[in-house]
Amino acid sequence: MTTEAPPKKEEPKKEEESFLSLFVHNLWSANTVTVTFLSILLALVIGAVLIVVSDSEVLATFSYFTARPSDALTASWDLISRAYADLFKGAIFDPAAVSAWFNGTGDWQTALNPLSETLTYAAPLVFTGLSVALAFRGGLFNIGGQGQAVIGCVTAGVAGFAIGLPAGLHLVVALAAGLIGGALWGFVPGLLKARTGAHEVITTIMLNYTATLFLGWLILQNGVQDPDRTDAISKTIDSTAGLPALPAPLRVHFGIVLAVLVTAGVAWLVNRSSFGFELRAVGVNPPAAKTAGMSVGRTYIMLMVVAGGLAGLGGATQVLGTADRLTDQVAGNIGFDGLLVALLGRNKPWGTLFAAILYGGLRAGGNLMQVDVGISLELVTVLQALIVIFIAAPALVKAIFQLRDARTARLGASMAKGW
Amino acid sequence: MRRFQLSGKSSQRSRSQEIPLRLELRGITKRFGDLVANDHIDITVEPGEVHALLGENGAGKSTLMNQLYGLLQPDEGEILVDGEPKVFRSPRDAIAAGIGMVHQHFMLVPVFTVAENIALGAEEVRGGPLGWLDRRRNKRDVLETSKRYGLPVDPDALVENLPVGAQQRVEIVKALTRDVDLLILDEPTAVLTPQETDELLAVMRSLADTGKSIVFITHKLREVKAIADRITVIRRGRTVGVATPDTSEDELAALMVGRDVSLEVTKTPADPGREVLKVSGLIVDDDRGVRAVDNVDLVVRSGEVLGIAGVQGNGQTELVEAIMGLRPPRAGAITLEEKSLAGRTTKQVLRAGVGYVPEDRSLDGVVKDFTVAENLVLDLYDRAPFGNGFKLNPKAIDESARERVTQFDIRTSSPQSTVGTLSGGNQQKVVVAREMSRPLKLLVASQPTRGVDVGSIEFIHNQIIHERDVGTAVLVVSSELDEVVGLADRIAVMYRGRILAVVSPDMPREEIGLLMAGVVTPEAEDTE
Numbered sequence: 001m002t003t004e005a006p007p008k009k010e011e012p013k014k015e016e017e018s019f020l021s022l023f024v025h026n027l028w029s030a031n032t033v034t035v036t037f038l039s040i041l042l043a044l045v046i047g048a049v050l051i052v053v054s055d056s057e058v059l060a061t062f063s064y065f066t067a068r069p070s071d072a073l074t075a076s077w078d079l080i081s082r083a084y085a086d087l088f089k090g091a092i093f094d095p096a097a098v099s100a101w102f103n104g105t106g107d108w109q110t111a112l113n114p115l116s117e118t119l120t121y122a123a124p125l126v127f128t129g130l131s132v133a134l135a136f137r138g139g140l141f142n143i144g145g146q147g148q149a150v151i152g153c154v155t156a157g158v159a160g161f162a163i164g165l166p167a168g169l170h171l172v173v174a175l176a177a178g179l180i181g182g183a184l185w186g187f188v189p190g191l192l193k194a195r196t197g198a199h200e201v202i203t204t205i206m207l208n209y210t211a212t213l214f215l216g217w218l219i220l221q222n223g224v225q226d227p228d229r230t231d232a233i234s235k236t237i238d239s240t241a242g243l244p245a246l247p248a249p250l251r252v253h254f255g256i257v258l259a260v261l262v263t264a265g266v267a268w269l270v271n272r273s274s275f276g277f278e279l280r281a282v283g284v285n286p287p288a289a290k291t292a293g294m295s296v297g298r299t300y301i302m303l304m305v306v307a308g309g310l311a312g313l314g315g316a317t318q319v320l321g322t323a324d325r326l327t328d329q330v331a332g333n334i335g336f337d338g339l340l341v342a343l344l345g346r347n348k349p350w351g352t353l354f355a356a357i358l359y360g361g362l363r364a365g366g367n368l369m370q371v372d373v374g375i376s377l378e379l380v381t382v383l384q385a386l387i388v389i390f391i392a393a394p395a396l397v398k399a400i401f402q403l404r405d406a407r408t409a410r411l412g413a414s415m416a417k418g419w
Numbered sequence: 420m421r422r423f424q425l426s427g428k429s430s431q432r433s434r435s436q437e438i439p440l441r442l443e444l445r446g447i448t449k450r451f452g453d454l455v456a457n458d459h460i461d462i463t464v465e466p467g468e469v470h471a472l473l474g475e476n477g478a479g480k481s482t483l484m485n486q487l488y489g490l491l492q493p494d495e496g497e498i499l500v501d502g503e504p505k506v507f508r509s510p511r512d513a514i515a516a517g518i519g520m521v522h523q524h525f526m527l528v529p530v531f532t533v534a535e536n537i538a539l540g541a542e543e544v545r546g547g548p549l550g551w552l553d554r555r556r557n558k559r560d561v562l563e564t565s566k567r568y569g570l571p572v573d574p575d576a577l578v579e580n581l582p583v584g585a586q587q588r589v590e591i592v593k594a595l596t597r598d599v600d601l602l603i604l605d606e607p608t609a610v611l612t613p614q615e616t617d618e619l620l621a622v623m624r625s626l627a628d629t630g631k632s633i634v635f636i637t638h639k640l641r642e643v644k645a646i647a648d649r650i651t652v653i654r655r656g657r658t659v660g661v662a663t664p665d666t667s668e669d670e671l672a673a674l675m676v677g678r679d680v681s682l683e684v685t686k687t688p689a690d691p692g693r694e695v696l697k698v699s700g701l702i703v704d705d706d707r708g709v710r711a712v713d714n715v716d717l718v719v720r721s722g723e724v725l726g727i728a729g730v731q732g733n734g735q736t737e738l739v740e741a742i743m744g745l746r747p748p749r750a751g752a753i754t755l756e757e758k759s760l761a762g763r764t765t766k767q768v769l770r771a772g773v774g775y776v777p778e779d780r781s782l783d784g785v786v787k788d789f790t791v792a793e794n795l796v797l798d799l800y801d802r803a804p805f806g807n808g809f810k811l812n813p814k815a816i817d818e819s820a821r822e823r824v825t826q827f828d829i830r831t832s833s834p835q836s837t838v839g840t841l842s843g844g845n846q847q848k849v850v851v852a853r854e855m856s857r858p859l860k861l862l863v864a865s866q867p868t869r870g871v872d873v874g875s876i877e878f879i880h881n882q883i884i885h886e887r888d889v890g891t892a893v894l895v896v897s898s899e900l901d902e903v904v905g906l907a908d909r910i911a912v913m914y915r916g917r918i919l920a921v922v923s924p925d926m927p928r929e930e931i932g933l934l935m936a937g938v939v940t941p942e943a944e945d946t947e
Contacts, residue, residue, distance in 0.1 A: 274810060275809075276811075277811055288784060288786045289797075291777050292797040292798045293770075
């Protein structure tokens with residue numbers, strides 16, 4: 001090894017790094033697994049405070065806190081522990097139901113239902129998360145996962161009820177329709193970026209609106225709208241095109257298996273394929289990629305097509321697995337949640353898979369929490385948001401837990417020049 | 420005593436100019452993690468002395484000066500000004516103590532005038548803290564300083580319109596208006612023409628004569644010998660010797676590198692063959708739409724090195740980019756072995772047998788987050804044996820990387836290390852290894868040894884000459900005249916987008932230098 005000057009002085013180019021690339025760099029180098037776990041922990045702590053504050057009965061015990069602090073503390077503790085216990089029971093398993101199953105007094109459906117719910121919510125998020133993560137690896141901010149997923153819902157859904165095909169083949173065709181629909185919706189911003197330099201953040205956001213409004217219009221049209229209904233809802237998708245449940249009474253469907261397979265495929269694509277090599281090179285250093293003969297524009301287009309296709313597949317999973325018809329809310333928030341899932345998974349395929357499952361778990365557990373303790377489902381959204389905030393600000397988490405700072409100081413260091 | 424008045428006339432220290440400053444650095448040590456960038460360095464700068472700090476890139480010169488200028492704090496050791504220990508928390512403290520610095524990359528606002536730039540950070544204000552700028556006074560200060568030290572600057576000129584040499588003068592005047600007594604010049608000649616360099620050396624000498632001390636950071640031996648009173652050589656963070664200007668260049672180089680190096684490129688006379696690259700009537704615009712290459716004709720034959728000499732920014736970059744298909748030309752023809760390269764993509768140009776070492780290594784040459792192995796196949800990742808256009812073949816990539824690492828002496832712990840962890844010289848070897856691993860008809864090397872340590876320079880030069888000797892046509896672009904003269908068999912001098920003359924490398928340096936500044940002498944016109 002040769003002696004090197006400090007990175008700051010040795011590489012004047014560093015100062016010209018965009019904020020985005022610095023952000024990604026910090027995300028990867030500073031955001032260890034530890035920070036991810038601590039972020040989740042911190043979010044739960046703040047969530048606990050919110051749970052207490054939002055419950056009027058418990059809050060009342062605080063009015064005489066100085067007289068009998070034990071009342072307030074006990075009430076708070078009871079509420080928090082019940083809420084979080086529900087979160088766990090709703091997302092993973094309920095010990096009571098599991099022991100009942102083993103004793104023969106309960107059935108297996110009840111015992112496995114929480115996991116089934118978690119994976120049901122997670123499946124579409126895996127796809128939209130992968131869509132964002134892959135685009136990110138190629139240096140693009142795909143905010144359009146939502147629009148691409150909506151179009152995926154539409155094309156898969158329409159293919160699901162408009163054409164009659166034998167079981168199996170019909171499913172494949174419907175999934176392919178979702179994939180192609182999303183891919184087309186990704187192709188447009190990719191093309192605009194490559195040809196005109198139009199920023200993908202702007203174009204994909206606009207296409208999100210376009211997709212949502214298109215869906216709202218489409219489901220009221222003849223041939224799409226359910227003839228027996230007057231509200232905005234489409235015909236029911238043929239059972240031949242539905243993703244089979246695994247196994248029947250549970251909601252979890254084949255989509256999660258597909259999600260794992262696609263995750264493996266994306267991981268292979270990024271690390272082992274020629275296209276992955278191109279997209280990684282373009283993602284971190286477009287000029288060098290161009291100088292080495294790669295076509296940056298073509299890579300952007302391809303990347304957005306693949307990313308759009310992934311999000312479209314997410315939409316297809318949602319409509320063919322979980323929902324059975326199109327409504328204007330059929331895609332929910334899966335595209336935007338995909339952004340957060342990708343961030344939480346640090347833009348790595350397998351990380352994204354686990355992040356999606358975590359999100360699915362929070363959502364499934366949140367449902368039980370709402371029913372059982374009466375805590376609003378919005379708390380789950382707050383928890384998700386808090387986790388992401390802490391992940392995005394690793395320095396904050398490190399400061400709170402007094403971790404040794406790794407390499408997060410560079411944003412400030414490059415400004416210390418001049419007179 | 421030295422004291423910095425923060426209120427009022429912040430730039431005027433109440434201290435007489437005549438007290439010269441004596442600087443002493445004792446046992447300065449700076450670590451970055453496991454890396455010791457400065458290891459107990461001792462340096463004394465006497466008043467009125469030009470003290471050269473000589474060392475390769477990455478030897479720790481800049482780290483040392485950043486500590487002296489308050490940008491970094493030493494882990495150990497102390498800085499003494501006139502025998503008094505000082506702690507510099509920021510450049511402000513350093514300036515207050517009488518130390519100024521001119522950075523390698525100028526710290527000027529291009530759209531401000533010279534006077535505004537000089538005032539920036541020490542503005543003359545009238546009417547209290549919320550008052551207005553006293554521009555007239557400011558201008559007068561600039562003119563006064565400029566006159567006192569014989570550094571002509573126009574206070575009203577916009578900095579962006581000034582040539583590089585003049586911008587540097589502005590930086591020096593800026594330092595001097597802050598009443599500094601010790602001026603650090605970080606690689607000041609890197610961007611200058613030979614004539615501008617001579618002027619700068621004269622300015623340094625006259626400043627030293629008025630009692631200012633100068634620390635001159637460089638890796639150019641010629642300049643050190645011309646100007647320095649004393650030379651401190653730093654290698655791998657340590658002081659390895661203090662020399663006088665009488666020391667020969669070879670000895671200084673050996674001190675810098677730690678072994679004997681040959682500064683001369685040894686080569687046999689060229690044996691030029693057929694025309695490989697032919698450029699005719701080429702016109703190229705730069706990013707702003709300004710004509711950068713203006714009707715250039717060039718021929719490079721197999722087995723010869725054509726060097727393009729010129730100060731940076733005279734169209735060399737655009738010329739090379741046009742040849743490589745990275746920038747569309749406005750007009751003109753480029754042919755490779757009589758086949759037109761017009762309209763070809765960069766990939767097609769590369770696959771047609773052109774090797775390209777880009778001038779900006781960290782931006783265009785390597786992908787720093789990629790491994791050495793990946794960087795070595797950045798152009799051939801989709802070709803057998805490294806891949807088939809669909810999937811990569813990691814085994815072949817790794818095997819080939821191991822071979823190249825040995826063959827090109829790339830110092831890395833493993834082919835799987837990221838390139839960003841390598842020294843500049845080794846990064847450049849990665850680029851050179853990649854480009855020379857294909858059968859070439861033409862090699863285009865832009866600034867092939869910029870920011871590269873002396874040891875690697877020798878290696879890269881030998882590789883280029885070796886490529887020539889096997890019959891490749893070589894086009895070398897460099898703003899270092901020594902490099903062009905050393906490598907080239909013919910030299911084309913480029914000035915403001917035109918080739919002013921094609922001369923022999925035996926032509927006296929001064930005349931080539933004049934050509935680089937746009938002065939066409941009768942002798943130069945006669946050549947070829």
